[in-house]
Amino acid sequence: MINLEVSPEISLVDEPVKIQVCGLSPQQIITLRAWLKDERGNMFQSRAFYMSDKEGKVDLEHSPATGGDFHGVYPMGLFWSLKPSKPFLRLIKRDVMGSPFQVHLEVYCHVELNPCPGYPATVTKVLERWYVSPGVQRLQVREGRVRGALFIPAGEGPFPGVIDLFGGFGGLIEFRSSLLASRGFACLALAYFRFDDLPKSLDHVDLKYFEEAAHLLSSHPKVSRGGVGVVGVSKGADVALAMASYLPQVSATVCINGPIAVTNNTLSYGDLVQRGIPYQRERILITHSGAFNCTRILGDISKPEHQDSIIPLERARGPILFLVGENDQSCDSLFFANESLVRAEKYNKKDVYVRCYPGAGHLIEPPGSPFCPVSVSPLSQTPIMWGGELLAHCKAQEISWTEMQDFLRRNIPCSRRNKL
Template sequence: MVEVTVTPQSSLADRPVQVKVRGLSPSQLVTLRASLTDELGHRFQSRTFFRADGAGEVDPGHHAALGGSYTGVWPMGPFWFLQPDTLFQRLIKRDVAGSPFLVRLEVFDGLSLATSPQDQPLASCEAERWYVGPGVQRVPIREGKVRGALFLPPGPGPFPGVIDLFGGAGGLIEFRAGLLASRGFAVLALAFFAYDDLPRNMLELNLEYFEEAANLLLRHPKVRGTGLGVIGVSKGAEVALAMATFLPQVVATVWINGTAYIHGTPLIYKDLHIPPIPYYGERLLFMEMGAMDNSAVFGDPRDPAYSASAIPVEKVRGKVLFIVGEADRSYNSKLFAELAMARMPAGSCRLLSYRGAGHLIEPPCSPLCSISRIRASPWLVLWGGEAQPHAKAQEHSWQEIIQFLKLHLGSVATTKL
């Protein structure tokens, strides 16, 4: 009797599981399909071909995939190489605290690029992939001007605090905050436009809003009040670097594929005003499938005319971890990271640069999204990246992020799942 299992059957989405197929004939060719449906009804799936070993077993952690969604030995390949049935969809967990993603694994006889509803699998099972661990609490935040969601690990604390920021699409994205809280951090997923009663569009970057959020987090009775961390990607990385520069509350910053200059909208903080480098929309490039390549819209930051727009990172007092995807097609992220590091105090920063990785470097539960739609753009956006090196970058960088935050914010207690 053929059997497919996932161990553990229920797990956090950033943690590895073991997939095994047993009961096949020796050397039998099979297709292993993984699929899930997100909250909007979009289906994502991977479909990979294997040859059973002499014992009639398939283990993606030891047996090389022959083709399909990927090739080679990838223990988490069926999960990491999920792709949408409908083009240009990004896999994002929206209902973070309420339910897991349910990933269905099915084994079919032979090599199949497509199956019909009439095709019966030899075996199937379902895996739960959670974005919060047991006991993690989600608290909506609507205090003063601050809007977001606070994720608290179980127990009395105090826990090290982290502010989590995303980019130019706006809104509130919570999946990374939930996973970080499951690792023992108190995490404020912070919206800064296009959410609740915040401005629909970002007209200025007022650092006093982020200072208010930092103080709110540090005042919480379950948050260790000795300084906090910030993690941001894209426009959120630009904000995070500004916070690290001007706010003494910030002692550890993770910057993922962003800039080191103020772009598009001015930065305002008390009496300070940093003018932006304008976006040059006429330089937009339209690439495969009509997707927009943003990288050319940024003026060359090395132009002396833009020197007033530089974030004065030489004032950074904490530590900064720069994470770069060298195949980023949205920003020239490596250039921005290198320019920032050249002006920073010795020993204050570190660079992780990944060949083949694109713009959206996320926890390892997230398959590569190289092209998608975002709220702020009428066109498809080209993020870049190649599936296999991007997956490796996400796996490695996530562990580095966790260790960096632990090192500079203090020890944490993790949940078991």
């Protein structure tokens, strides 16, 4: 009897899963397939071929995939390589509290090139992959000007506070915040445009808004005193860097694949005004698939006329960690990170760090997130290249997730409040 053994069957999406198939004939070729539907009904699926050992077993921790969507020993390869059935879709969990992604695992006792839903598999399992652990609270934030969602871990606390920023598409994206809360951080998923009554476009970044958010987070009774961390990706990374440089509440900052200058908008903080470097849209490269490669959209930021747009990271109170995908095809993030080191050395700031990941693209997300090299912009319906190579990128997601949490834990003060 053929058995498909999966452990655990219910888990957080950033946790590894052990998969074994037992009861096969020795040296039998099988197909393992994974598929799920997102909250809008879009299908994502992957497949890989395996040969059983002399005991009739396939163990993904030891057995190499011999074909399909990847080759080699990658225990999470079926999750990493989930691809949309329609082009240019990105898998994003929108309702992190309500339900998990249900991942269907199927075994076919032959090489199945194009398995479809409903095609009879030999054995199946359905896994639950959650973005929030039991006991985490989600609090809708609509206080003053601040809009977002605050995730508080289970337990008494206090917990290190983190503000979580996504990029230039706007809206409120919560999946990273809910996972960080599941790992012990009080995390504010902060919207800053294209959400609720916030501006519809990002012509102006007012740091007073982000300072208000930092005050709101740090004043929560379950958030530790002494400062908050900030995590930002893409456009959110240069906002995070500006927060680190100007706001005294920020004690640690993680910038994921973003520039080190104000770009395409004006930034202000009281009387301070920094005008952004305009995008040079004529520098966009259009691939054979019609997708946009925006790596060179800023041109040469070292020109004298652009120096006033560079964010003065040397003013930051705390350390800054740049996470860089070396195959980023949306932003020249490796160049910007290296420039940050040059500037830090110039001003004798010794706590700026760069972590590079060869083969990784722009969208470095929590582990278990499928590789997404290109997806459609919700603003223009134009496909945008993110870059990366499947196995290198997904390995970088595993490593960077741990490194980011370690960095935040080391550098965000975590002390209890004085009791009345």
